[in-house]
Amino acid sequence: GINCTSCSxxxxxxxxxxxxxxxxxxxxxxEQPTVRLVNGKTPLEGRVEIFHEGKWGYVCDDYxxxxxxxxxxxxxxxxxxxxxxxxxxxxxxSSQAIVLDDVRCRGNESQLEDCSARTKGTHNxxxxxxxxxxxxxPDSSRRCVAGSCPPSYLLQQATQTCQRCDLSCAQCAxxxxxxxxxxxxxxxxxxxxxxxxxxxxxxxxxxxxPCSPTCDTCNGPMTYNCTDCRKSLFLQDGSCVSSCPxxxxxxxxxxxIRLANSTSNYSxxxxxxxxxxxxxxxxxxDSWSMPDAVVVCRHLGLGPAISPIIQYNxxxxxxxxxxxxxxxxTSVPIVLDDVRCKGKEPTLFDCNHAGxxxxxxxxxxxxxxxxxxxxVSVPICLATCDTANGYRVVDPVRRYCEKCDSTCSQCSxxxxxxxxxxxxxxxxxxxxxxxxxLACDPNHYGDTVLGMCLPCAEQCDGCFNGxxxxxxxxxxxxxxxxxxxxxxxxSCPLGQRPLRDTFQGNTSNIMIDNKVxxxxxxxxxxxxxxxxRAWDRYAASxxxxxxxxxxxxxxxxxxxxxxxxxxxxxxxxxGTESNIFECQMRVSATIGTCYxxxxxxxxxxxxxxEEVCTTAQSEPCRPGLCEAAAGCFxxxxxxxxxSACWECPKSFVGNGRDCATYALKPHRLVLTPKNRSAVVNxxxxxxxxxxxxxxxxxxxxxxxxxxTLLPTVTLSADxxxxxxxxxxxxxxxxxxxxxQLDQHGMYRCDSKTTxxxxxxxxxxxxxxxxxxxxxxxxxxxxxAEGQVFSLRCLATGVPTPTIEWNRNKQRIIQDGVKYGLxxxxxxxxxxxxxxxxxxxxxxxxxxxxxxxxxxVLVKGAPQLFNTPQVxxxxxxxxxxxxxxxxxxxxxxxxxxxxxxxxxxxxxxxVFISETEQGKSVHFExxxxxx
Numbered sequence: 001g002i003n004c005t006s007c008s009x010x011x012x013x014x015x016x017x018x019x020x021x022x023x024x025x026x027x028x029x030x031e032q033p034t035v036r037l038v039n040g041k042t043p044l045e046g047r048v049e050i051f052h053e054g055k056w057g058y059v060c061d062d063y064x065x066x067x068x069x070x071x072x073x074x075x076x077x078x079x080x081x082x083x084x085x086x087x088x089x090x091x092x093x094s095s096q097a098i099v100l101d102d103v104r105c106r107g108n109e110s111q112l113e114d115c116s117a118r119t120k121g122t123h124n125x126x127x128x129x130x131x132x133x134x135x136x137x138p139d140s141s142r143r144c145v146a147g148s149c150p151p152s153y154l155l156q157q158a159t160q161t162c163q164r165c166d167l168s169c170a171q172c173a174x175x176x177x178x179x180x181x182x183x184x185x186x187x188x189x190x191x192x193x194x195x196x197x198x199x200x201x202x203x204x205x206x207x208x209x210p211c212s213p214t215c216d217t218c219n220g221p222m223t224y225n226c227t228d229c230r231k232s233l234f235l236q237d238g239s240c241v242s243s244c245p246x247x248x249x250x251x252x253x254x255x256x257i258r259l260a261n262s263t264s265n266y267s268x269x270x271x272x273x274x275x276x277x278x279x280x281x282x283x284x285x286d287s288w289s290m291p292d293a294v295v296v297c298r299h300l301g302l303g304p305a306i307s308p309i310i311q312y313n314x315x316x317x318x319x320x321x322x323x324x325x326x327x328x329x330t331s332v333p334i335v336l337d338d339v340r341c342k343g344k345e346p347t348l349f350d351c352n353h354a355g356x357x358x359x360x361x362x363x364x365x366x367x368x369x370x371x372x373x374x375x376v377s378v379p380i381c382l383a384t385c386d387t388a389n390g391y392r393v394v395d396p397v398r399r400y401c402e403k404c405d406s407t408c409s410q411c412s413x414x415x416x417x418x419x420x421x422x423x424x425x426x427x428x429x430x431x432x433x434x435x436x437x438l439a440c441d442p443n444h445y446g447d448t449v450l451g452m453c454l455p456c457a458e459q460c461d462g463c464f465n466g467x468x469x470x471x472x473x474x475x476x477x478x479x480x481x482x483x484x485x486x487x488x489x490x491s492c493p494l495g496q497r498p499l500r501d502t503f504q505g506n507t508s509n510i511m512i513d514n515k516v517x518x519x520x521x522x523x524x525x526x527x528x529x530x531x532x533r534a535w536d537r538y539a540a541s542x543x544x545x546x547x548x549x550x551x552x553x554x555x556x557x558x559x560x561x562x563x564x565x566x567x568x569x570x571x572x573x574x575g576t577e578s579n580i581f582e583c584q585m586r587v588s589a590t591i592g593t594c595y596x597x598x599x600x601x602x603x604x605x606x607x608x609x610e611e612v613c614t615t616a617q618s619e620p621c622r623p624g625l626c627e628a629a630a631g632c633f634x635x636x637x638x639x640x641x642x643s644a645c646w647e648c649p650k651s652f653v654g655n656g657r658d659c660a661t662y663a664l665k666p667h668r669l670v671l672t673p674k675n676r677s678a679v680v681n682x683x684x685x686x687x688x689x690x691x692x693x694x695x696x697x698x699x700x701x702x703x704x705x706x707x708t709l710l711p712t713v714t715l716s717a718d719x720x721x722x723x724x725x726x727x728x729x730x731x732x733x734x735x736x737x738x739x740q741l742d743q744h745g746m747y748r749c750d751s752k753t754t755x756x757x758x759x760x761x762x763x764x765x766x767x768x769x770x771x772x773x774x775x776x777x778x779x780x781x782x783x784a785e786g787q788v789f790s791l792r793c794l795a796t797g798v799p800t801p802t803i804e805w806n807r808n809k810q811r812i813i814q815d816g817v818k819y820g821l822x823x824x825x826x827x828x829x830x831x832x833x834x835x836x837x838x839x840x841x842x843x844x845x846x847x848x849x850x851x852x853x854x855x856v857l858v859k860g861a862p863q864l865f866n867t868p869q870v871x872x873x874x875x876x877x878x879x880x881x882x883x884x885x886x887x888x889x890x891x892x893x894x895x896x897x898x899x900x901x902x903x904x905x906x907x908x909x910v911f912i913s914e915t916e917q918g919k920s921v922h923f924e925x926x927x928x929x930x
Contacts, residue, residue: 005138012161014144022144022160029150031141032164033075035112037133039090044078045134047090050099050112051167052120053185053195057099059112060125061086067107068115069133075111077143078135085132092127101125168193182206214240216377229378236381244381247401250394255405255417257299257348259369266302267309267370272348274335276356281335283348284361285310291343292351297371299347309368334359339367346406392416407436409451421451427465428452445469448664459488464662471662473650475611484613485653486662486754492613496655499614502635502644510546510580515598517543519568519580521587528597529567529588535597538575539583545633545646546579549601556598563594576621576643578633612647614656619643623708627659628728629697652697653754659697663753667694671733673749673762677847678739680768680798685737687729688762690749698732701748707734741766741798770797770850772843778854785860789828793841793852801843801850808837831858 007018012028022028036056040046048059069081101123105115149155149162154172156163165172168186169179170193182193189201189208197208202218202225211218214233215226229240236244258280262268270283285308293305337359341351385391385401392411394400404411407426408419411434418434426436427446430453440446440453446465447454456463459479460472464486475481475488482489482498492498509520518525528535540552570586577583617625619642621632626645629652634643645656652659671691678686690698700707707726725743727735732751736743744766751758775792783789795801805812805826812819812826818835820827828835840853885895897904 006140007142009142012142012144013140019144026144026146026160027149027155028159028161029143029145029153030161030164031077032167033111034167035072035075037072037076037078037135040132040134043139044137045090045132047085047088047092047130047132048072048112049096052099054168054193055096057097058092058127059103059131060098060101060123061129061131062102062125063104064131065105068103068105068112068131069135070107071105071109071112071115072133073135076135077141078139079137080135082134082136085134086129088128088130088132090130090132092130094127097121098123098125098127098130103131166193216240217375228376231378234379234381235376236383240378241381244379244399246381246383247385247393247399249380249382250400250402255347257296259300262368266373267306267368269309269366269368270296270348271332272335274333274356277333279333281333281357282363282366283339284334284337284359285365285367286338286361287340288367291341292339292348292367293369293371294343295341295345295348295351296369300371301374303372303375306370306372309370310365333357334361334363334366337361405436426451430454440465445471466664477611482611482613484655495615496613497616497638497641497644499612499644499647502614502616502633502638502641510543512543512547512549512599512601515600517597517599521566521568524566526566526568526587527594528571529563529569529591529594535571535595536573539571539573539580539597540599541575541631542573542577542580542583543599544601547601552599552601554600557595558598560594560596562592563596564590564592565594567591567594567596574621576632576634578635582634614647615645616641617643617645624706626657627654627697628699628706628708629659630654630656651695658752660752660754660757661694661696663694663696663755666755667692667696667751667753667758669693669751669758669760671731672760673734673747675763675765677765677767678736678743680739680741680766682739685727685735686739686764688734688736688747688749688764689731690734690751690760691732692751692758694753696732696751696753698728699750699752700726700728700734701750702743703745736764739766741768744798766798767845767847768796768798770795770801770843770845770848772796772841772850772852774839774841774852774854776854780855780857782857782859783828783831785832785858786830789831791826791839791841791854791856793824793826793843795824795841795843795850797843797845797848797850799845799847801845804842804844806840806842809840828856831856833858833860 003016004013004018005016007013011018011020012022014022014026034051036049036051037043037046038049049056050059051057064084064086066081066084069084073079073081099120100112101118103112103115103117105112109115145162152165152170152172153162154165154176163176166177166179168182169177170183171181172178173180178191179188179193180191182188186193186195187197187203187206187208188194189197194208197203199217200211200215201208202211202220209221212221212223212226214223214229216230217228218225219227223240224238226235226238226240229235233240233242234244234248235241236246256273258271259265259268260271271280272283273280288308288310290305290308293308297303297305335357336348336353338354339348339351340353341348345351382391382401385393385399387393388410390404390409390411391401392404392413394402402416404416405419407423408416408421409423410419410421412418412420415434419428419436420434422428422436426438427440428451429435429437430441430444437446437453443456443460443462444453445456445463446452447467447469448465449467454469456472457470459476459481460470460474461476462473463469464471464473471486472483472488473486475483479488480490482492484492484496511518511520511525513525517528519528528539535555535557537552537555540555544552566587566589568585569588569591571583572585573580573583614630615626616638618640619625620634621643625643626632627648630646630648632643632645635641647656648654648659651662653662654660669691670693671689673688673690676686676688688700690700692698724735724737725740727737729735732749734747734749736747744764746761746763748759748761772793772795775794781791791805793803793805795803803824805821812821814821816829818829820829824841826839826841836856836858838853838855840851842849842851844850883897885897
């Protein structure tokens with residue numbers, strides 16, 4: 001055919017003609033990209049499918065638009081896009097998954113995979129949201145190409161065509177389905193590209209190679225690289241053996257957990273055993289996520305977790321967690337709820353949860369998991385059953401050995417769950433339960449030498465873990481002692497006072513009624529109605545402190561319309577006051593709309609210990625006087641004592657002025673600050689990192705001054721538009737906001753524990769953008785010829801900028817004759833008219849630059865040059881004569897031609913022209929009268 005735009009099967013498009021065989025030096029290509037259109041009325045339309053991990057999948061219609069469709073049509077060689085479709089216009093089925101979501105193409109990409117999108121396989125869509133497209137045509141996917149075959153195609157010499165390799169192949173050889181190279185993420189195995197190597201192959205740089213014949217799985221080619229064996233064999237130290245000369249590791253069923261209601265041994269509903277009711281029960285799916293599934297699969301002794309299962313997905317369109325409706329079980333109780341595992345716990349019971357049999361769920365919310373098969377399916381052969389290191393002999397006759405509970409270093413001969421000694425970091429319970437606890441019972445401590453929970457010394461009411469029992473957290477109230485650091489002693493050291501002697505708390509005129517803060521004013525309990533910043537953390541801290549209820553946990557205001565009641569209409573607290581009545585306040589008899597203050601403190605009336613020694617000072621509270629984690633309050637209770645520090649927070653020790661985390665071993669910094677640069681008034685805060693590998697108190701210093709920091713924040717919440725100068729992040733990093741020049745300098749973070757203080761420093765360079773102007777400030781500066789004159793460049797900035805002068809963009813060099821340069825000033829020694837020009841100064845430092853310019857005009861008395869010569873008396877009549885008169889310093893000077901004493905005006909015989917050099921008069925057809 002002639003003037004073809006596309007060809008039918010068996011033909012290829014070549015210069016508007018369909019040919020059965022392409023001409024010499026060209027090859028027939030049938031494009032088969034990794035995208036296709038399915039289920040359309042014509043080949044040019046349909047739902048969009050994309051090839052991923054050996055299978056075809058769908059594209060979700062979120063953000064689907066014409067540029068996305070245009071890329072698909074171009075990739076298919078189907079012309080341009082006509083329309084895009086949504087809501088599965090071309091159908092879908094459950095046998096395929098959604099592969100791409102949130103696709104955002106610019107329209108000029110060569111293939112759909114080049115567009116911005118979520119990671120392949122992640123989405124928040126349903127099968128009713130599959131995208132479609134209609135292309136304009138023509139179909140130019142069958143065509144002749146010059147040169148060589150495109151990548152991923154195999155040349156067929158006999159037919160002079162390029163055959164597409166299998167879609168999983170990046171390159172192929174011999175045949176289209178025999179891969180020689182795979183795309184990233186695939187593994188080459190026996191000429192095939194696979195998502196993962198087969199069970200009896202191992203990965204060697206993305207190539208799957210066979211294991212030793214005795215291995216079922218392995219991590220290398222040798223016989224000692226086995227990780228699992230074929231049936232009837234034993235795994236011993238990486239080798240598969242036919243008999244076990246030592247002990248066989250006995251694999252008991254996991255304790256207290258099982259999977260139910262599934263045809264697979266590796267997936268199903270999670271059920272746990274409640275010893276309180278002697279029943280199996282389910283787990284609620286509130287907060288159920290991948291870390292929980294990881295712990296369940298580990299607890300069960302199975303392979304790695306594949307996915308959590310939630311029974312009732314409250315936000316099904318916003319979740320990628322599998323949805324299973326068949327796992328519900330209404331015949332058993334719900335045992336666990338709000339499970340929040342970190343993923344490293346040995347058993348599900350070690351994770352945080354609401355409590356045994358405590359829940360707010362229904363069985364439509366039962367949780368499940370999908371695990372992979374166990375990594376080792378055959379018995380493991382041990383040389384010995386090492387009872388000193390976490391094993392116990394189950395059956396000495398059959399030589400069965402069992403691993404103890406993961407928290408035990410040794411366990412009872414009767415049960416793997418009953419520990420006789422614990423792994424590091426855990427302590428054998430004093431109750432005789434055989435459990436290894438992270439925290440001991442009240443008034444007990446974890447002895448780090450013996451690994452046991454033991455009673456604290458009698459003078460203590462609670463003590464820290466360690467190698468002795470007298471590191472007190474509190475003192476025994478019956479012994480009239482005070483706590484100084486970790487010691488209970490009869491009286492405080494010099495410079496310290498018991499907190500009870502300095503605190504002036506008064507709870508008779510303030511209360512929190514159902515979270516609403518109320519004050520007793522003239523016998524009436526009235527609310528605090530201040531709004532905005534008036535009711536803030538500082539005011540809330542004073543109230544909690546006055547009520548002896550620790551620190552504020554949440555504080556907010558609630559709008560009450562038409563309250564028409566008395567209330568505190570204005571409140572302003574610094575935060576160091578010992579009671580709310582030391583704050584500035586105003587009481588109004590009637591308030592229309594009341595922004596009612598509410599508060600929840602983090603503890604009860606014994607939030608702080610009045611028997612603790614704190615630092616007492618002879619000056620009022622000021623920033624840095626006390627540890628930021630403790631705080632300061634003013635007092636008038638002890639005459640010359642003006643202020644005192646609050647006690648250090650729980651798990652910290654110190655005198656309030658200096659607090660430290662109680663630690664059993666030295667810590668180290670894992671985050672240290674780096675030198676940073678910032679510009680005055682920049683929008684984003686500067687983050688100076690600091691953090692330790694263990695809990696510690698972190699203080700920040702600017703030069704030598706300890707900073708008083710606002711409460712901890714998350715970086716995402718406060719980073720972009722800070723309203724503060726200094727804030728502490730939850731990890732210990734410093735946020736520096738609202739940048740000003742006085743924040744320039746050295747910053748140091750101190751990380752303190754009882755084992756010592758670690759420090760790290762960094763420099764914050766605060767840059768002030770360069771501002772520049774030239775003095776005099778005129779656009780054009782006029783000076784007299786020969787007059788000594790100077791231009792001054794006034795530039796400010798941090799660091800101090802250097803000055804460079806330029807004339808007409810050429811740098812001026814000091815010569816001492818014409819120009820002089822001193823710091824920021826350019827001096828003209830003997831200016832002439834020729835020095836009239838544009839001058840500019842450039843101010844720059846290592847970070848930024850700015851420029852300013854002015855024009856200089858040198859003026860003087862007019863001086864004639866190029867004056868007219870005497871006219872020859874022999875000029876012929878009707879001849880032409882040109883007379884020229886030029887000037888120096890001709891600015892604002894006018895040239896006139898006169899004859900004999902009358903100013904000449906242009907006419908048909910006299911022409912006057914003007915240039916920068918002066919005026920010329922041109923006489924045509926000169927007559928004797930001229």
